[in-house]
Amino acid sequence: MAVLGLLALLGGCDRAPANSQAANPAVDARAAVRVSQVRHSAAEERPRFPGVVRARERVSPAFLHAGVLSERLVARGQRVEEGEPLARLHNPALEPALAGAEGRVRELDAHLARLGRDVERARALRERNLVAQEELDRLVSEREATVQAREQAMASRADARAQVDEMTLQAPFAADVADLFVEPGDFVAAGEPVLALSGVDGVEVAIRVPVMLGARLAPGMETQVSPVLQEGRFPGRISSVGRADTALVPVVVALDSTSRLSPGESVQVYLSVPMTPSLQVPLAAVQDPGGHAPYVLALTDDETVRRVPVAPGRLENGWVTVSAPLSAGDRVVVAGQGRLQQGDSVRVLP
Structure with missing residues (x-):
């Protein structure tokens, strides 16, 4: 009787796993990944450059002849009108x-x-x-x-x-006396600046941009100017684009009369540069970004991995511009690609 009871117990244990396996569905062994879609870059680029506001008209008057500054008729910070005398020189000859x-x-x-x-x-x-x-x-x-x-x-x-x-300097336009360089009684060489004038008829900002960006700028393009130490953005317009003397191109941005910005203020200038459409992928999708053969893992319609070589470009807000045989809307793996190989089948997480 004891032997029969033991056999019955063992028989019951054998039947339980079989019933459990029949009740549970098959487990999905595919690797789980998260994906993102390839997208087109923005139609325009908005790079930012630092600058300092300056008067649109500015000059540092000087005498044509050498002599001694006999009299200075203005003070630092004074407003002067066009034609007003500024200083007098003494030359006995x-x-x-x-x-x-x-x-x-x-x-x-x-x-x-x-x-x-x-x-x-x-x-x-x-x-x-x-x-x-x-x-x-x-x-x-x-x-x-x-x-x-x-x-x-x-x-x-x-x-x-x-x-x-010419022994009497006169203001060429209405301006503020920004600075004084020579004191009465000092000897002044011919052409040596005596003071600095900052015009009151409008302000502008001068910035320097890379050569490749400067080639895509033209007078008349709209900009936005943001003060560093206060809130708000003010409209501006490119008035001139120079040529590169080294590696940077000088660009002058004219500000609207309602900008309320004063000469000397530090600002950030936001340019609006038209861009050629290009493809962008999340930076997390690029594998081996610093190596010699960067690539991304793209998914086919049947959730199969394919390795696509890419040439990364400019990085912006976590997205990198790439040159690759991809199309906008293609899915690329951004998480879980650690052990994936070409041809692997994956499970896409929501």
Whole structure:
């Protein structure tokens, strides 16, 4: 009886697993992965570059001649109007030159008046045959030579007066005095800046961009300018694009009169650059990104893995531009690709 009971117990244990296997479905042994779709890049690129606001009109006036700064008529931060005197120079050689030129003109004027009377007198005497024709011709020639000499003297006087006028600096436009470089009594070399003027008629921002980007910019393109130390963005427009002297291209952005930005403020300039459509994949999908043969794992319609070589490009917000035999909407593996091989069948997680 004990043996029969043991056999019955063993028989019951054998039948339980069979019934359990019949009740549970088959387990999916495929690797689980997460995927993302290939997409087209944006139609335009919005790179950002730092810059500093500056006045649209700015100048550092200087004297044409060397001398001593005798008087400065403005203060730092002062508003000046067009034509307002800024500073005066003392040069002991310029004013005497003007006085000499004016004296020469007066001398020739007196000589010319006397020759005029002599010519008229000689003509009257010649009509009565009391003077030779040669004497009349001599006086006429001397008067014409004196006229030419007077014209040269007047040109010299005008030049000397202009040189004296240049001893007073004048504002070329309405501006604020941004800085002062020379103090009264200091010696000033010819062409040395005396002060700096910052115009009040609008502001702009100068930035430098890479050569490849500069080739795609043109005057008139719209921009956005954002101050670093305050909120808001202000519209701008590219006014000029220069040529690269080294590796960067100078670009000037004109700001609207409502921008409320002042010269000297630090800003960020956002450009809107048209882009050629290209494909983008998540950075997590690119395998061996720093190696010599980067690739992605793409899925076919039947959830089979295929290895696709790619040439990564620019990275932006976690997406990388690639050159590869892919199409927008293709699925690429972004997680779980550690042990996958070409041709493996996978299970896509939601």
